[in-house]
Amino acid sequence: MRRISILGCGFVADLYLRSLQAMEGIEVAGVYDRDAARLDRFCTHWGLPAKDSLTRFLDEAPPGGVILNLTNPAAHYELNRACLEAGHHVYCEKPLAMEVAQARELHALAAARGLLLASAPCSVLGETAQTLGHALRKGIAGTPRAIYAELDDGFVPQAAYEKWLSETGAPWPYEDEFRVGCTLEHAGYYLGWLISWFGSVRTVVAASAETVPDKTGNGPMAPDLSVATLFFENGPVTRLTCSIVAPHDHSIRIVGDRGVLSCDAAWVNSARVRFAKRMTIRRRLMENPFPRRIRLPQPTHPKVKRWGAAAMNFMLGPAEMLEALEQARPCRLSADFALHMTEVTLAIQNAGETTGAQAMTTRCDPMEPMPWAK
Incomplete structure (x- = not known):
């Protein structure tokens, strides 16, 4: 046990x-x-x-x-x-x-x-992230050239967040969430995937701001909007957006030489991963409007039902640590990974208006895929 x-x-x-x-x-x-x-x-x-x-x-x-x-x-x-x-x-x-x-x-x-x-987050170990990683390794979309990743949660300051309760009645900690900020809270959901596929971010060019003042609670409040361009040492240029003001959008699009890999739900472990092949029809360049779904052989990992906005198995991370200890092998969620993700996330959150390009000082290697995703 x-x-x-x-x-x-x-x-x-x-x-x-x-x-x-x-x-x-x-x-x-x-x-x-x-x-x-x-x-x-x-x-x-x-x-x-x-x-x-x-x-x-x-x-x-x-x-x-x-x-x-x-x-x-x-x-x-x-x-x-x-x-x-x-x-x-x-x-x-x-x-x-x-x-x-x-x-x-x-x-x-x-x-x-x-x-x-x-x-956390450990969704990088989930089926959706691992499926995208598998597709990248197999070159399904060709060489990746650019990635657009969105983590927008809607206009949360007007939501009924005071009524959000957990299963045992714990309130959603909205004051703490507003003070900590959506970037620190949420950027890791896609940032973790990106680092797991491509390894270290070399340079962060970002801006962040508080666009909605006078939120509930005692300040100072963190930025509620951030936009970052990430330059990887061995990966495509990526734009990552986090906000609690823009309409809900948790999509990621990986643009390759042959077409576009995408999924629409960062917080769902079994979200559909699709590939839209690029083609020319009557001199018009376009991506196939009927993309095919990319699947991994089943089973992958234990799934949980949707609760609120998410259908994520939060125990994948602790389980990976325990298995690594049992098997005397490196843990996929390494300390290097955690430190690098923290540095990149804080660089985005704290960028403000005039910081400009920031060179990262920490490094980590790409993550070993899960056995069922190789």
């Missing part, structure tokens, strides 16, 4: 537990949250053992297991450090830390202690 421990019982924790129901052979050894009432409600609902202090939680976390840090982003650095110093492997909800220097410290600490350190 592989064992995990859960730190934090807020909104996202229920999504992890619902995903856990689809997995086999993973047991929750202990749970802690500083809010005693929230801890009790969460553990009662899911039938999990609660720990009454952080010290007890860390002391009783099983050796060789993984701690899931699902706390608010402002606490990630401090708690990740505490978990690593206590000798535990850590899987952290995004972002790994709120500053690059903090992320570097965590990376160095994990390396010094011989521990795994990984960061």
Whole structure:
């Protein structure tokens, strides 16, 4: 039995537990949250053992297991450090830390202690991302020349977000979301895919801004719109857009010499991947209006039903860490991957109006595909 421990019982924790129901052979050894009432409600609902202090939680976390840090982003650095110093492997909800220097410290600490350190999101391990990666490796669209990726969530400041509750009644942390920002929260969903396929980003040229002032909560608020151009060391130029103001659009389009690979749902592990071949009809250049679907042989990984806007198995990341430990192999969600994704994401978020080109200082290799996607 592989064992995990859960730190934090807020909104996202229920999504992890619902995903856990689809997995086999993973047991929750202990749970802690500083809010005693929230801890009790969460553990009662899911039938999990609660720990009454952080010290007890860390002391009783099983050796060789993984701690899931699902706390608010402002606490990630401090708690990740505490978990690593206590000798535990850590899987952290995004972002790994709120500053690059903090992320570097965590990376160095994990390396010094011989521990795994990984960061969400883990959708890069999902069927959709792996299908696109497979199509790229097989050259289905030819050499990729440009990528457009969108992570727009609609005009969220006018949404009924105060009524958004998790399965055990935890409210969506809208004040924290507005302060942390949509780029730190969401860029990783496509950025992780891109880095897994092409490796390191060499240069980020981005702009970010707060376009909707006076959001609910105490500021300062983070940018609610960012647009980035990413120059990879070994990949195509990519435009990545994040916002909570533009109409909902979670599409990605990979433009190759032979046509366009695409999918429309970053938050769905089994979203359709399509290829539209480029052709000329009566002197008109166009992509086939009836693209064919690209599929991988089944089965791939356990799926979960849609909840809200997503149909993602949040436990794919922790499961990958546990399997890597069991098999004594490198983890696909490496500390290098987490650190590089953090640096690139923060470069986009903090770009503002005048930053210009930013050279990245961290590096990571492309990710080994999942066995069922090779």
